[in-house]
Amino acid sequence: MDIEQLIQEAKRSRGNAYAPYSKFLVGAALLAKDGTVYLGCNIENAAYSVTVCAERVAIFKALSEGVSEFAALAVTADADRPVSPCGACRQVIAEHCPKNMKIIMSNSKGNIQECTVMDLLPFAFSREDLNEQHD
Numbered sequence: 001m002d003i004e005q006l007i008q009e010a011k012r013s014r015g016n017a018y019a020p021y022s023k024f025l026v027g028a029a030l031l032a033k034d035g036t037v038y039l040g041c042n043i044e045n046a047a048y049s050v051t052v053c054a055e056r057v058a059i060f061k062a063l064s065e066g067v068s069e070f071a072a073l074a075v076t077a078d079a080d081r082p083v084s085p086c087g088a089c090r091q092v093i094a095e096h097c098p099k100n101m102k103i104i105m106s107n108s109k110g111n112i113q114e115c116t117v118m119d120l121l122p123f124a125f126s127r128e129d130l131n132e133q134h135d
């Protein structure tokens with residue numbers, strides 16, 4: 001699947017977003033190494049802290065189906081610049097995706113920006129930082 005197709009899938013997913021409070025609809029499309037695409041959209045809640053972003057929905061959907069090897073992630077929204085994952089999503093992406101995996105950020109104007117997971121969160125907290133100490 002090429003970048004444009006993955007962005008189109010993210011746009012399609014954006015149509016399912018539930019964002020009655022912010023009105024900021026976000027869609028994500030996660031490409032697994034086996035070619036399967038997992039879609040996600042943001043889902044808001046009146047108790048704002050339990051809102052879930054599109055990127056995390058797509059990743060959690062894949063993980064919940066036993067898929068854990070990913071090739072690329074596209075995220076899109078109607079914004080002035082290509083939409084970038086928030087800090088919480090960056091941490092989840094860093095936990096579950098290869099450091100060199102491509103992240104494709106886009107907007108409804110057709111602007112596209114690409115980077116890697118490492119570019120998004122260069123000093124990610126990881127399982128290696130959980131130094132188990134035994135007495």
